[in-house]
Amino acid sequence: MAALPILVILFYLFTPSEQVWSHLAATVLPGYITNSLVLMISVGAGTLVLGTGTAWLVTMTSFAGRRFFEWALIMPLAIPAYVIAFTYTGLLEYSGPVQMVLRDFFGWHSSADYWFPRIRSLPGAAIMMVLVFYPYVYMLARAAFLEQSVSVLDAARTLGRSARGTFFHIALPLARPAIVGGLALALMETLNDFGTVEFFAVDTFVTGIYRTWLNLGEPETAAQLGAILMLFVLALVLLERWSRKSKVSHTIGTYKNLPRYRLSRFKATAAGVFCMTPVFFGFLVPVAAMVVWTVQSREYLDTTFARMAATSISLSGITALAAVSVAVILAYGQRLAPAKGNFLAVRVATMGYALPGAVIALGIIIPFTFVDNLVDSLARQYFNHATGLILTGTWAALIFACVVRFLAVSFNTVESSMARVTPAMDGVSRTLGMSAARTLMRVHGPIMRPSLLTAAVLVFVDVMKELPATFMMRPFGLHTLAIRSYELASDGLIRESSGSSLAIVCAGIIPVIILSLMISGSRPGNKTRKPEPL
Amino acid sequence: MKPSIFLTLFALMIVPALASTATSHAAEVNIYSARQEHLIKPLLDTFTQQTGIRYRLLTGKGPALLERLKNEGRNSPADVLITVDVGNLVAAKQAGVLQPVSSQILDHNIPSHYRDDDGFWYGLSARSRVIFYAKDRVDPARVDTWEKLAEPALGYRVCVRSSSNIYNQSLMAAMIAHHGEEKALDWAFGLVKNFGRKPQDNDTGQIRAVAAGECDVAIANTYYYARLMASADPADQQVVEKVALLWPNQAGRGTHMNLSGAGIARSAKHVDAALALIEFLSGETAQAFYSAQNNEYPVNPAVPSSGIVSEMGDFKADTLNLSDIEKHSSQAIRLMDRAGWR
Numbered sequence: 001m002a003a004l005p006i007l008v009i010l011f012y013l014f015t016p017s018e019q020v021w022s023h024l025a026a027t028v029l030p031g032y033i034t035n036s037l038v039l040m041i042s043v044g045a046g047t048l049v050l051g052t053g054t055a056w057l058v059t060m061t062s063f064a065g066r067r068f069f070e071w072a073l074i075m076p077l078a079i080p081a082y083v084i085a086f087t088y089t090g091l092l093e094y095s096g097p098v099q100m101v102l103r104d105f106f107g108w109h110s111s112a113d114y115w116f117p118r119i120r121s122l123p124g125a126a127i128m129m130v131l132v133f134y135p136y137v138y139m140l141a142r143a144a145f146l147e148q149s150v151s152v153l154d155a156a157r158t159l160g161r162s163a164r165g166t167f168f169h170i171a172l173p174l175a176r177p178a179i180v181g182g183l184a185l186a187l188m189e190t191l192n193d194f195g196t197v198e199f200f201a202v203d204t205f206v207t208g209i210y211r212t213w214l215n216l217g218e219p220e221t222a223a224q225l226g227a228i229l230m231l232f233v234l235a236l237v238l239l240e241r242w243s244r245k246s247k248v249s250h251t252i253g254t255y256k257n258l259p260r261y262r263l264s265r266f267k268a269t270a271a272g273v274f275c276m277t278p279v280f281f282g283f284l285v286p287v288a289a290m291v292v293w294t295v296q297s298r299e300y301l302d303t304t305f306a307r308m309a310a311t312s313i314s315l316s317g318i319t320a321l322a323a324v325s326v327a328v329i330l331a332y333g334q335r336l337a338p339a340k341g342n343f344l345a346v347r348v349a350t351m352g353y354a355l356p357g358a359v360i361a362l363g364i365i366i367p368f369t370f371v372d373n374l375v376d377s378l379a380r381q382y383f384n385h386a387t388g389l390i391l392t393g394t395w396a397a398l399i400f401a402c403v404v405r406f407l408a409v410s411f412n413t414v415e416s417s418m419a420r421v422t423p424a425m426d427g428v429s430r431t432l433g434m435s436a437a438r439t440l441m442r443v444h445g446p447i448m449r450p451s452l453l454t455a456a457v458l459v460f461v462d463v464m465k466e467l468p469a470t471f472m473m474r475p476f477g478l479h480t481l482a483i484r485s486y487e488l489a490s491d492g493l494i495r496e497s498s499g500s501s502l503a504i505v506c507a508g509i510i511p512v513i514i515l516s517l518m519i520s521g522s523r524p525g526n527k528t529r530k531p532e533p534l
Numbered sequence: 535m536k537p538s539i540f541l542t543l544f545a546l547m548i549v550p551a552l553a554s555t556a557t558s559h560a561a562e563v564n565i566y567s568a569r570q571e572h573l574i575k576p577l578l579d580t581f582t583q584q585t586g587i588r589y590r591l592l593t594g595k596g597p598a599l600l601e602r603l604k605n606e607g608r609n610s611p612a613d614v615l616i617t618v619d620v621g622n623l624v625a626a627k628q629a630g631v632l633q634p635v636s637s638q639i640l641d642h643n644i645p646s647h648y649r650d651d652d653g654f655w656y657g658l659s660a661r662s663r664v665i666f667y668a669k670d671r672v673d674p675a676r677v678d679t680w681e682k683l684a685e686p687a688l689g690y691r692v693c694v695r696s697s698s699n700i701y702n703q704s705l706m707a708a709m710i711a712h713h714g715e716e717k718a719l720d721w722a723f724g725l726v727k728n729f730g731r732k733p734q735d736n737d738t739g740q741i742r743a744v745a746a747g748e749c750d751v752a753i754a755n756t757y758y759y760a761r762l763m764a765s766a767d768p769a770d771q772q773v774v775e776k777v778a779l780l781w782p783n784q785a786g787r788g789t790h791m792n793l794s795g796a797g798i799a800r801s802a803k804h805v806d807a808a809l810a811l812i813e814f815l816s817g818e819t820a821q822a823f824y825s826a827q828n829n830e831y832p833v834n835p836a837v838p839s840s841g842i843v844s845e846m847g848d849f850k851a852d853t854l855n856l857s858d859i860e861k862h863s864s865q866a867i868r869l870m871d872r873a874g875w876r
Contacts (some may be wrong), residue, residue: 027871094746095769110747120734201696201734203876210697214597214869217625369605376609392610393602472598476564476590476611479571487570487593492738 003349005363005404009230011449020221024212032208037124037206039197040190043296046130047186052179054275056167057120059145061269062260069275071513076282077135077506082195083485083501084391085128087286090494091197091294092119116495120200128196131282133189144178145171163261173422181412184240188233188354188408194468195486205229206356219362226359232355237347245377287505293498300499309503312480315395315470316463317505319402320410320456326403327410327455332440333417335426346411357401364401364473393475406462410455417451418444428494457511464507481507562588563807566603567616568596569794575615577823581814587807591801596622596700603631603799610801613808615656619700620704620793621707622653624860632797635809643816647853648793648833657856658815659830663705663790663850665780666752666759668744677751679783680709680790684724691730693740693749697870701737701755701792704859706850708790711859715869722873733876739764745773752777755792760842781849783849788850794830 058069076084092098094111108114118124147169156170172179197204213222233415263271295303330346352360368391393398421444429439467482474483481500488497567574571593578589593603596617603610603626617623617634626632627650634653641649646659667677672690677683683692695702709718730749737754741762744752759779762770783787796815798808814820821832825839831838 023868023871026875026876027868031876094748095742112747118731201732201876214595214601215698217597217864280630365602365605369607369609372788373607373609393606419546471594472602474592476592487572490736491570492736 003345004367005360005401006230006348006351006355008363008367008396009223009226009355009359012220013227020131020216020218022211022225024151024208024221028203028208028211031203032205035122035197035202036191036204036206039129042116042123042126043129043133043190044183044187046126047137048179048183050134051182051186052141052175053277054134055141056147056171057271057275059142060163060167060171060261060270061263063187063263063271063277064400064483065272069279071281071517072283073138073275074135074512075509076191076278077139078461078505078512079132079283079286080195080467080482080501080504081129081132081189081193082199082289082467082489083504084132084282084286084491085125085196085199086126086485086494086497086501087098087289089119089122090498091179091285091289110322122200122202125200125202126209126489128200129186129190129193131160131278133154134278134282136185136189137179140182141175144175148174148266159192167322168295180240184236186411187236187352191229192354194358199490202407206358209356210358213358213362223359223362225534226355226362229359230351230355233351234347236354237351253505287502290498290502293495294502297496300488300496304479305499305503308479308481308484308500311478312464313479313507315398315402315480316460317393319406319463320460321400322399323403323406323410323459324414324452324456326407327414328440328452330407331409331415332436332444334415335418338438350408350411352404352458353406357403357405357466358371358472360401360405361469361472364397364404368397393473395475395478398470398473398475399475402463402466405466405469406459409462411460412450413451413455413458417448421447457514461508462513464504540755550781560754561586561804563612563804563811564611565592565616565811566599566612566614566799567591567593567615568599568618568622569593573828576827577815580819580823581811582813583826585810587810589811595841597625600626600631603801604629606801608796608801610799612799613802613804614796614811615792615799616796618794619704620657620856621653621700621704621860621863623650623793623795623797624857625863626685626797627652627654631800632661633800633802633805635798635805637809637813639813640816643813643821643836644867645833646837647793647855650797650857651764655795656816657793657795657813657826657833658812658820659794659824660833660851661701661794661830662756662781662851663701663792664756665782666741666744666754666777667780668747668750668836669776672750674778674780678780679786680705681721683728683751683753686724686727688728689873690728690750691748692725692728692751692753693743694725694733694753695736695740696733696744697867697875702753702870702875703866704864705790706752706870707862708854708859710862710866711854712787712871715865718866719729719869719873722869722875726875741777742773745776749855756843756846760846763842763845764829779846781847783852784850787854788852791851791856793833793856796814 054069054073057063058066085396090096094116099116102108102116106114152170152174153166156166157233161169191204192206193204194206194210198207198210208227209222209225209229211223213219330349334342334346372391425443426439429443430436434442449483464480465482467486470478470480471483471486474480481504485497485500486503488500565578571591575591578591582588592612596619599615599617600622603612606612610631615623615626617626623632632654634650636653640656644656644658648660649655664684665677665680667674667687667690677690682688697703697706698854706718706722709721710842713721731743735743735848738757738761740749740752740754740761743749756779759774759777763774765771796812798805798812802861817832818834818837821834821837822840823845824830825832825837829841829843831843838844
């Protein structure tokens with residue numbers, strides 16, 4: 001069922017529409033592809049360096065402020081990419097405060113007098129995305145470093161490896177599956193981003209899908225573009241799986257407090273600066289700007305705003321619960337019947353994360369309205385009664401869309417957590433006469449509880465930020481903070497939009513804090529309980 | 535987290551969800567609106583006060599709303615489709631999701647060239663797309679027609695937003711309607727060569743770019759400029775000081791016009807309420823609001839444009855039938871793709 005919208009889109013691969021294709025291929029398609037690839041490579045490189053580097057520093061070395069950075073480094077995750085894009089545009093554009101101060105200081109009169117980098121550009125978009133997506137890599141890399149057995153690292157050092165050598169030759173390869181997992185998440189976010197690239201005038205595959213669908217009026221071709229994007233993502237996912245397979249079993253269960261490298265004063269300062277950079281630019285600066293602008297435009301914080309906040313929280317909460325439940329069912333099903341077919345089905349069902357929200361919306365609206373209209377005509381025919389639209393434009397449909405979109409987030413967390421429950425435990429439970437369902441409730445449930453919470457929290461934050469699917473599938477009168485923020489910002493009212501943006505960020509921060517506490521507590525051998533982070 | 539807390543949270547979350555689905559009123563109208571909520575809500579609230587008819591509003595981009603209407607078919611909950619451009623109204627009529635209505639009030643309030651011949655849609659406000667230039671460095675006589683902006687020897691940098699924007703598509707469609715496909719494509723190629731920067735941002739951004747010196751000439755709708763004129767922000771006032779408005783093609787066919795408007799959905803369950811809404815929107819209160827709050831031109835000849843809009847002066851408008859222009863709209867996008875207008 002969760003795979004339905006995805007299959008609908010894939011189905012369109014087989015409906016021909018050559019004339020539109022030749023037009024696209026001759027004009028805009030090469031640009032879409034190049035831009036998407038360049039964006040992915042830049043964001044990939046940026047998040048890798050920033051995410052892995054900071055994770056290693058805060059986990060394995062000691063410098064002033066390390067404890068602060070442990071959780072502060074996750075904070076940018078609370079900011080949606082489009083919000084940070086709005087904010088930096090507000091700050092750095094010609095009429096923004098930065099250029100204004102520069103002009104006053106140097107006595108320049110117009111943009112012809114000086115050069116200033118254009119924020120609305122492909123590099124600008126890449127920087128924005130690195131700033132908010134690197135925490136994916138950071139979180140997973142940090143969790144992986146925490147899980148590494150001291151014995152392995154000790155052995156490396158006893159055998160004469162330097163700190164750097166240990167990092168590059170031991171820790172990094174061991175953590176590779178986790179890092180690649182984080183990278184895959186960051187890249188999927190990059191691929192399906194719409195708000196940022198549209199605002200920055202960068203034509204990517206996703207903006208191309210929108211344009212083909214809504215401006216050219218060719219939904220079939222748009223769905224085909226979506227299908228191609230999906231195949232590409234599937235390749236990414238398989239790559240990530242494949243890299244996980246080569247994981248070496250190394251944990252021999254010797255845990256004690258991690259020995260940290262002592263850093264010289266210079267290096268410690270450098271480490272502090274390195275960790276401060278993403279926190280500063282990815283969180284402190286945009287949040288400060290938003291706070292100031294919110295105060296300046298406080299008349300926008302009215303009762304409507306409160307209602308939107310309630311709607312956002314409600315929608316995110318319900319979706320989070322639903323997504324976790326579905327994830328548990330999928331993961332457990334895969335565990336009970338680990339056939340190749342099941343594996344593929346699960347992969348397909350969790351691909352929604354890499355898809356632009358609008359494509360998912362398209363994949364849901366088409367079959368839902370079809371079923372609705374079919375049921376309606378049958379009812380009219382046989383019972384002389386119109387049922388109307390049962391599914392389309394309801395909360396249920398919207399929640400379904402959000403679940404499809406974010407299932408991968410909850411599933412990955414649940415799956416890796418479930419992998420921790422050894423098959424022997426299942427065996428024992430089943431031998432003792434428990435049914436599969438009861439085993440899930442009584443054995444897996446308690447063990448996995450922290451991970452389930454993590455999964456729910458991650459989905460919650462993602463739905464708070466979600467824009468395109470909500471925008472297109474919502475029922476009458478449903479407004480979320482994200483929609484408000486986007487409507488105002490795209491109308492040029494960046495300052496006025498910051499109230500809603502700030503609320504999204506605030507909602508995102510609380511779960512992020514919980515998350516970071518849980519990762520710290522996740523080290524095996526730690527006194528506190530040990531959840532598996534994403 | 536304890537299960538009891540979890541349950542309480544869940545209950546709290548689900549309340550608004552249930553509350554929002556449990557609505558059914560005798561007199562109501564369901565609106566799909568491409569006009570953004572904060573720009574239309576005051577008018578709708580007045581409508582409810584005056585008539586007692588409640589409304590439910592769903593906003594979105596015009597093409598997305600149209601796509602939703604098409605998919606929902608005869609079961610769509612929508613009664614009224616409101617768009618901010620005539621292109622989507624024409625497309626909606628062609629897609630068969632609107633129904634014709636006739637109303638003496640509408641015929642009286644709206645001149646015939648601002649409504650569909652068959653009564654499928656009615657224009658509610660007129661919007662003029664014009665040229666802006668930097669007062670200190672541009673000779674207005676060299677940029678006073680759309681055609682001149684594409685001349686190879688122009689020597690001025692032109693700023694305009696993306697071709698994904700419907701106003702540009704309509705402008706391009708108008709060029710096709712007046713000059714034919716081939717010449718319109720040449721025009722687009724020439725214009726793209728004169729671009730000062732990659733098309734980006736909204737219309738206000740284009741005007742600001744001229745003030746900032748990034749471009750010398752900009753293409754934008756008048757009400758964006760009017761909004762800057764009305765702004766108390768000194769930065770906006772500076773922009774207005776540096777940039778002047780020019781009505782294009784005044785010696786010829788007149789400037790390109792667009793319309794915001796509305797039509798009644800074919801699936802409408804509340805046709806009477808829907809008609810009452812459109813009539814209200816064409817009436818004096820609403821028309822004055824369009825002019826005073828949104829700085830657009832009233833379509834109702836009985837309502838004078840007010841405040842800032844009247845300050846911008848009179849102009850000659852292109853009278854070519856808007857339906858005739860819009861039949862070129864899908865061709866327009868393709869030509870803009872070919873010309874490299876992103």
